[in-house]
Amino acid sequence: MLEECISSNDRVIINTNFMKIIDVNDNKTTITDGSPKLPAVPNKEAKPSSSSSSPSSPAPQEPEPVTGESAVSSPAPPVRNWASFLQANAPPPQPTPKKTVKPKPASQTPIQPTPVSRSITPVAPFNINNESSQPLGILLLRIMFDSNYSVFNxxxxxxxxxxxxxxxGNICYMNSILQILLYCEPFNRLLKLIETKSIGSLGVSPTPLLDATITxxxxxxxxxxxxVSPEDFYSSLTKQDKFSHLKWGQQEDAEEFxxxxxxxxNDExxxxxxxxxxxxxxxxxxxxxQEHDSESSAKFKYNIKSTIRRIKNEEEEEDGEWSQVNNKKNSTTTKIExxxxxxxxxxxxxxxxxxxIPKQSSSFQRSITLDPFQHVQLDISAVDTIEDAFKHLNELENISYTNNNKEIQVKKQTFIEKLPNVLIIHLKRFSYLKDQEIGVEKLRKKIDYSHDLIIPKEVLATEPSTPIKYQLSAVVYHHGSSADAGHYTSDIHNAGVWWRIDDTFVKQIKNEEVLNAGTEENIKNAYILLYSRI
Structure with a gap:
């Protein structure tokens, strides 16, 4: 075992039985038993101690020192290869002072054995760019239920x-809606995923509206x-039955569009x-x-299977509606799927x-209906702020109806059971005139809203542990004094900056200008607000 290094003037070779020091300056050799103290011994053949445990063997030829003269042979065969190796790689002697070689002290810390561990293959981080393209239907399922594909990532x-x-062609209603959707990040990200990760169809595309939107x-x-000219998009749009009522040059309502x-x-x-x-x-x-644990896999399988059954009408419920009666039989819940x-x-x-419902008029005391929505319509006739409009939505209503020739008074109250990630608010500015058979009037009052919106807890079906907050991301305005005429423009938020867009006109505006819009002219009023959940 080799325990010492070689200095520039001294060469130290150690074997298990003895140690020999060759001084290359005077060609003298010292033989020792390996103890730290090195006694001087005449330069002659050394005989191994009889107490040595090494077996007797013929003495190999000792390697020559760098001076070229022969050294005394050593009887220890195990040292030959190490000495030869050190001798062959030794640098030539330099005329520098001789240094004393000191033995190293024994280590105080025991060497611990290296633990044997099972080899674990690291899982590479998910990268959507490494994912292969897949049929659009499969991709849509993954977007809904695989968190790696979520549009909120x-x-x-x-x-x-x-x-x-x-x-x-008087299509400002369409232009304003397309502008706010361009900068709605989850919607934008959904289209990008579809473009890059779905397999196209041969022949006539089954998704012409989706294709036109991506283009x-x-x-x-x-x-x-x-x-940009939207005429190609408009042309693709009007080829669909759902949009056959649109006429070039005819004004339409932006919220309806x-x-x-x-x-x-959604249909595609x-x-x-x-x-x-x-x-x-x-x-x-x-x-x-194969890529997730058993609990996540079971949940994913359930979501996929139940969604497929529901969409393919394999569920027992018909028309997406079901009812449930509680144990006391005094309440029924109807859920519209x-x-x-x-x-x-x-x-x-x-x-x-x-x-x-009063008990004497029905076998049920309460009727609960869960109804889906894609936007919230707020009555603003009696309020001045968005928050008050939400509270007004929750106010108790008294409704009269006739049952068995008896007039019944029922009470109705509306809550929000579930809030979306992107909240579309429609301010109800148009209503039918009461004193005329035909006619619609516009409510031109200013409604206050802010960049940050906290949904009033009174309107929520279940009080949350923390306030539910949204941030304003777009506004659509209606200019004009009537519902069947006027003009639409939009403000959009992009990369920390607000932009005002009026068809071809685009300019950057300050944050407060978005909130004050409508004060510069009483015929310009906020009509649609887009808020993103934070």
């Missing part, structure tokens, strides 16, 4: 730049500041989910199970309406 979006839209979004990634548009995209997504085969679903579940899609997961919420 930091996945890629279309890098859209603020640009105007041309308006040669439209791509136009806003160009560096050009020139306005938004509802039709989201419904149209539902058809794609319906088209997936049983083998594709089984493969999806198997792939997920909505088919799950990624869009409903972004914009979808749920109302809870509670109707209290």
């Amino acid at each position: 930091s996945l890629a979006t279309f890098d859209v730049k603020p640009r105007g839209l041309t308006n040669s 439209f979004f791509n136009q806003f990634q160009e560096d050009s500041k020139a306005p 938004l509802g039709y548009y989201i419904d149209g995209l 997504m539902l058809n794609e989910i319906k088209s997936v085969s049983t083998s594709q679903v089984d493969k999806l579940i198997q792939t997920y199970s 909505v088919d799950p899609t990624p869009l409903n997961m972004i914009f979808g919420g749920q109302f809870k309406s509670v109707v209290t």
